[in-house]
Amino acid sequence: MSIRHHISDTLLLDYASGNLSEGWSLAVATHLALCPTCRRRLDAMEGAAGALLDKIVADHPVSGSDWVKMRARIVCEPAAAVSERKRAVIRDRKTAPATGVIPEPLRSYLGGDVDKLKWRALGRGAFQIRIDTGDSETQVRLLKIPAGKPVPEHTHDGRELTLVLSGSFTDGEDLFARGDLEEADGDLLHTPTATEGEDCICLAVTEAPLKFTSWIVRLIQPILKI
Numbered sequence: 001m002s003i004r005h006h007i008s009d010t011l012l013l014d015y016a017s018g019n020l021s022e023g024w025s026l027a028v029a030t031h032l033a034l035c036p037t038c039r040r041r042l043d044a045m046e047g048a049a050g051a052l053l054d055k056i057v058a059d060h061p062v063s064g065s066d067w068v069k070m071r072a073r074i075v076c077e078p079a080a081a082v083s084e085r086k087r088a089v090i091r092d093r094k095t096a097p098a099t100g101v102i103p104e105p106l107r108s109y110l111g112g113d114v115d116k117l118k119w120r121a122l123g124r125g126a127f128q129i130r131i132d133t134g135d136s137e138t139q140v141r142l143l144k145i146p147a148g149k150p151v152p153e154h155t156h157d158g159r160e161l162t163l164v165l166s167g168s169f170t171d172g173e174d175l176f177a178r179g180d181l182e183e184a185d186g187d188l189l190h191t192p193t194a195t196e197g198e199d200c201i202c203l204a205v206t207e208a209p210l211k212f213t214s215w216i217v218r219l220i221q222p223i224l225k226i
Contacts, residue, residue, distance in 0.1 A: 023138025033103035034179035157208035167200035
């Protein structure tokens with residue numbers, strides 16, 4: 001597997017610092033399970049942050065009383081509610097190499113690999129599975145696009161992450177295969193098309209409904225919830 005499309009520096013830094021909501025974190029963590037290059041980049045970011053913190057502490061020594069006050073605040077102030085699944089995608093940095101088609105942590109959200117999935121029809125041979133998270137910011141779904149078929153032309157209100165798990169798709173001149181991550185936003189008008197020979201299964205995370213150019217698709221969009 002040769003991954004060509006990786007996580008952007010900005011997105012990976014937000015993940016490393018814990019600033020992503022659960023849906024975005026799930027896409028990034030699943031890509032990391034497939035991509036040793038981005039796991040090394042994450043390690044480098046965290047190492048640099050640790051070295052910077054050490055320097056700050058060395059240049060600005062903290063008295064014992066300050067540590068006592070900080071500890072008291074940590075113990076007394078209520079922590080924000082974080083689901084166990086969110087902990088897995090945000091805090092478990094050392095992702096093991098992926099096995100099967102669907103790696104962890106995504107597999108735990110779905111309850112198994114592809115042979116265990118229950119798809120819902122989207123029409124024209126496409127299927128989806130909506131994935132529940134504790135995140136009100138994003139919509140997360142698994143998509144299966146028939147080989148050789150396009151997703152209707154659309155753009156976005158906000159960011160969209162698409163991670164290929166099986167098969168591949170083309171977007172303009174770019175090919176996205178297993179492990180590749182596409183980041184899209186409102187500046188991109190596109191028609192992703194599954195390549196011939198194999199259905200394309202991908203994880204898609206958005207923060208708003210897609211903006212389709214076809215009025216027919218827009219008409220049924222509330223029913224499909226895409």
